[in-house]
Amino acid sequence: MSEHTSDAAIWVKGLSKSFGHGPVLRGLDLVVTWGESLAMFGANGAGKTTLLRILATQARPDAGTVMVAGCQLSRQAAAARGRVGVVAHGGLLYDDLTCLENLVFYGRLYGLPDVHTRGLAVLERLALKDQAGRRVRTLSHGQQKRLAIARAILHNPRLLLLDEAESGLDSESLAVLRTVVAEWTTPERAVMMTTHNRELGHAWATRTVELSGGRLQPAARPALDTAR
Amino acid sequence: MSRFLRTVLALAWKDILLELRSRDMVVSVLLFGFLVILVFNFALKPTPRQVPQLAPAILWVSFVFAGTLMVERAFVREREQGGLEGLLLTPVSRDAIFLGKAFTSFLFMLMVEGVLLALLALLLNFSPFSVILLATLFLATLGFATVGTLFSAMAVQTRAREVMLPVLFFPIILPVLVGAVEVTSRALAGEGAAAAGRWLPLIGVFDALFLVICPWAFGAVMEE
Numbered sequence: 001m002s003e004h005t006s007d008a009a010i011w012v013k014g015l016s017k018s019f020g021h022g023p024v025l026r027g028l029d030l031v032v033t034w035g036e037s038l039a040m041f042g043a044n045g046a047g048k049t050t051l052l053r054i055l056a057t058q059a060r061p062d063a064g065t066v067m068v069a070g071c072q073l074s075r076q077a078a079a080a081r082g083r084v085g086v087v088a089h090g091g092l093l094y095d096d097l098t099c100l101e102n103l104v105f106y107g108r109l110y111g112l113p114d115v116h117t118r119g120l121a122v123l124e125r126l127a128l129k130d131q132a133g134r135r136v137r138t139l140s141h142g143q144q145k146r147l148a149i150a151r152a153i154l155h156n157p158r159l160l161l162l163d164e165a166e167s168g169l170d171s172e173s174l175a176v177l178r179t180v181v182a183e184w185t186t187p188e189r190a191v192m193m194t195t196h197n198r199e200l201g202h203a204w205a206t207r208t209v210e211l212s213g214g215r216l217q218p219a220a221r222p223a224l225d226t227a228r
Numbered sequence: 229m230s231r232f233l234r235t236v237l238a239l240a241w242k243d244i245l246l247e248l249r250s251r252d253m254v255v256s257v258l259l260f261g262f263l264v265i266l267v268f269n270f271a272l273k274p275t276p277r278q279v280p281q282l283a284p285a286i287l288w289v290s291f292v293f294a295g296t297l298m299v300e301r302a303f304v305r306e307r308e309q310g311g312l313e314g315l316l317l318t319p320v321s322r323d324a325i326f327l328g329k330a331f332t333s334f335l336f337m338l339m340v341e342g343v344l345l346a347l348l349a350l351l352l353n354f355s356p357f358s359v360i361l362l363a364t365l366f367l368a369t370l371g372f373a374t375v376g377t378l379f380s381a382m383a384v385q386t387r388a389r390e391v392m393l394p395v396l397f398f399p400i401i402l403p404v405l406v407g408a409v410e411v412t413s414r415a416l417a418g419e420g421a422a423a424a425g426r427w428l429p430l431i432g433v434f435d436a437l438f439l440v441i442c443p444w445a446f447g448a449v450m451e452e
Contacts (some may be wrong), residue, residue, distance in 0.1 A: 056317060060451065082319035092314030094242065096249040108238040109318040111231055135249075151314070 008067065009034050009159050009190035011056060015064035016214075017050055024050050026214030028064070034158075037181055037191035039201030041219050042211035048194040049089070051211065052163050055192070056086045067161050082110065085157035087165040091148040095137035099128055099147050102136060103154055110155040118154065126150045126176055141172040149180060160184045162193035166200060178204055230365040235320045239328025240335070243267030246305065247336070253301045254336055257294045261344045264290040265305065279352050284412035290344050295337050295369070300393050301327050302333050302385040305335060311382075322447035330442070333380075334373035341365055354416055360423045361415040368408035375401050381404045382449050407431045 010032035017025040025048040032038050042094045053059040057077040066073045068085035093102050107115030123129045126146045184191045195201045208219040274282040306312035349356040379397040383389040407427035414423035
């Protein structure tokens with residue numbers, strides 16, 4: 001193992017994963033350094049979500065070594081979970097709890113002190129403080145997505161994993177998300193995001209890659225970069 | 229209070245709050261239990277001498293049906309709202325997640341069983357205030373909720389979960405149910421403390437085994 005593994009936010013070597021229909025990831029290598037934001041593109045079914053699920057400890061690789069935020073996942077998965085925030089396809093929120101109750105609940109699971117104050121601060125950060133007492137099922141799609149982001153950053157994770165977090169967001173919510181990505185692109189933190197929106201990916205991320213054939217390669221820039 | 233216990237209580241608090249808001253589990257299970265007891269009561273029309281033979285059967289059939297519906301719901305809501313994935317993303321131990329869910333199922337089941345026991349006692353004119361009867365109810369429900377929560381977690385990941393849960397679950401819980409019916413029958417026959425016999429300690433032993441094995445098995449089930 002390289003001496004640089006502990007310096008990386010994500011360090012992946014020889015990662016393979018197969019499902020019933022065949023291999024999805026074939027000996028994939030990846031290094032994301034602290035301070036970096038990486039956007040990953042790829043066709044539907046290319047394995048973007050599978051890779052993110054492995055990094056989030058939600059799926060086990062068939063082969064390979066994975067280190068996330070300094071934790072080797074095969075041995076220190078619980079420690080890694082405390083350092084990673086995930087925005088998945090679903091909001092991972094309880095519809096019949098209010099916004100604040102959801103955050104207080106998750107805050108308790110992360111063992112945060114003063115969870116009410118922390119929850120309100122994160123809601124304010126995501127422009128949702130006025131909705132703190134509203135049940136999740138009454139929120140719009142964009143508001144629910146913003147609440148999912150609030151849940152992901154609640155415990156101030158070092159690494160943020162975003163799985164098509166921008167999909168379905170209006171311009172206001174996109175601006176909030178972009179600020180969050182920028183805030184996490186600092187020397188102590190890192191972001192890895194998947195997206196189908198190439199312009200957005202090139203504009204928001206410090207590096208872009210393409211997942212194809214189970215491996216990563218640098219992504220080509222679009223001819224007109226209008227999102228920047 | 230330890231971090232582990234705080235996590236278990238946080239999970240239980242969340243489930244209780246969700247149930248208070250939606251009322252989609254306890255109320256429907258209670259109505260179902262009412263119906264089972266009423267149908268059996270009017271079909272069998274037990275005389276006072278038949279109560280020790282028939283009441284345990286009516287009681288435990290209604291408890292088993294109601295309990296199965298209840299433990300099945302333990303993970304359905306999590307699955308439907310993506311909450312299970314959210315729970316598994318947090319650094320809390322799988323044991324704590326399991327015990328939080330099992331504790332809530334246990335509480336809800338005890339609540340429903342208390343109401344159903346009172347109803348049957350009223351219909352068949354017997355006293356439910358027997359220490360042995362209440363201890364049996366407590367211990368058998370603890371075992372039922374513990375094993376049921378584990379199999380609910382397994383069944384929720386299958387397509388035919390309504391069928392899979394009882395098929396997987398009943399053979400494991402059978403010794404506890406047989407013991408519970410036996411002790412209930414003796415308690416209603418007025419045997420006093422002797423009604424516990426060998427069955428009540430045996431139910432306790434099964435509970436202890438389930439409380440050790442099930443949280444560990446849950447961790448294995450939740451690995452992908």
